[in-house]
Amino acid sequence: MQIAKKYFTEGLIQFTILLSLIGVRVDVDSYLNGYFTPLLEINLGPSSAYIQTPFHSLRDTLDGYSVHPKCPELDYFFASRRLLDEVRTLGSPRFPTHLNAWLVHQVSAVDKTESGQPSNSDSIDTSSGLESPGDDASDDGQHLPDSGQEECQTAQRHGGQGPCTSGACGFLKDEDDAIAKEEEPVSFGQLAHSSTLEQESLLNGGIALSDPVPHHPPIDIEQHWSSFLSLSVTDLDDLDSLVPERLLDLDSDITSAISHDVSLRDAMVTRAGASESMQARPGQAIAQQQPPFFRLESTNSSYSDSSPGMTPSLAALPFASVCNVTRNVSSHGTLSGCLDEAVFDQINLLGLEGLDTIDVQLLDGVGSIDPQVLEDLDSDSGLSLESGSGGPASPGTSEVSSSSSSYCEDECGATGYSSEADSFPSKGIADYTTTWTPVDLSESVWHDHSYSSPAFFHQPSVATLPHKGIKEEPVSDEEEQRFEERELSRDELRARAMCIPFSALQIVNMPVEEFLEVLEGHGFSPEQVTLLRDIRRRGKNKLAAQNCRKRKLDAITGLQEEVARLQAQRDRLLREKQLTAKTMCAVGQQIEQLTRDVLARLRDDSGQPLSPDRFTLQCGANGRVVVQPVRRPTVSTTAGSKTDKRKKDKKQ
């Protein structure tokens, strides 16, 4: 077993290193460094590495319906988690994690047993808080008909004896002089503790009433254990080669799955990219001239953005760039053409040095753009003019500034609105209506700065982003986007008609403090303030309604699943009931037969065999079996009441 432990540990380390090399944070190492916590997390919920918010943690911990989601991104999150689990499954040995943990930590106990049967009390004692074999048995016990059977088997394993060693059937041990009389109750008690399968075998293959030792099939955990033991004996010598081979074979799958894993953040990018590619606009040509801005913008949109339920994290930007680089190198070669290291440098600078720095850099990059194009953009954007920056602002600049001012509460202040407001009066409403582009609501809610410069989202290279392959829902996204564009445009148009230099999503998603500052600091008229508040209220309520409906659907789905489960349970219990009734009938017949046999061997005072018609065997509460004459009911009008009284006596 030391060899098995060694190879297993090394395999996990290799897998961890490989995943780390391709840019994915994995907590497999925690399985080796901290044995207990990750294993408990497997049972109780996800690792903290994958919990984006406490809300997600709660939702995952309770696994569904008791905690209401507040974020539509949960779909992406849980999809990512599921795919991550698949990655784990791909990279982990094919035996239960519980057994895995037990294997790693209970080598000594296994060595003691040498029988591949960890389900004993010793193992439980040595497990000391780990997933005990008993728990494994409990898990496997799910396949058992009911909990009573599980308890019975557990008692058997722990006690090493059959169910008749204790409990209701134990009192029969006292009767040494009436073995034949004892067999019936013993078997009956055994039947009471037998599983459905045993009852079936009892009925089909004859009633083994005289056998006090039940023959329970081995539990699954033992099978797993035996399988792994055989693996460890025969195959562990090749584990060094097996692990890398398996990883290589699964490279593509793992990579895609890892991409899904990363897509916990990248899902935002994907969606942004999808919507970007769909919102083709004349500004596309402009965007094509500066791929670095796209990369920066895309990455920024994915990592600096934050949903209201998520903590904004600019610190994730360097990691984001690393992920992009690694994925680009590893599996998404198509992206290599449109990636530039300078982009990632800018991303890193964005994350490390703050947005002011990146603004300057982006402005430098804007210098290479056709001034006429910039002028067009200026007139088209309607929101993102950075007049305060001392020049025509690029959409990327406005993107960053608006994003930072609106949603990066920690590192960025509300720096973008004043300049935007100053530049706004120069714009006409006609420009807004003709060039302003409504944005995907769901995207912008969580990537809330992406709509301030929509023209820069339509670069064709965006479609080649690796995230594109991660989430392929072009039809649904397009429809959803189209619908949301149409719906959102009303408030947006109202805002623009009222010369409000903010998009609806900006208004909706900016913190309340910032919103109040905007209301107070821009000299809005009462009508504008009312409209701003209405837009904010409606936008938030719209999201709330979406979440509410989603929760309602989830609740309905959960209830439907619960109904199906309960129906299945009811059917199973009914089958067990019928089977039990058959068993009882068979046992009753057997008892009658044995009673006749016993009575036939007994003699009365005259030396005649006892007639079963006149005598019967009764088992008392103390376990004694006595011969009693049969009390036949007299035929009278009170027969019914006497029968009832006799029934009552029997019950007593």
Added chain:
DNA sequence: AATCATTGTCATGTC
């Protein structure tokens, strides 16, 4: 034209 699903919006309550 009727029906249904989806979505936005309002009103109201709760925290």
Added chain:
DNA sequence: GTGACATGACAATGA
């Protein structure tokens, strides 16, 4: 008191 959120109800819209 205010803002955020949840939710029922209603209306608009498209399939």
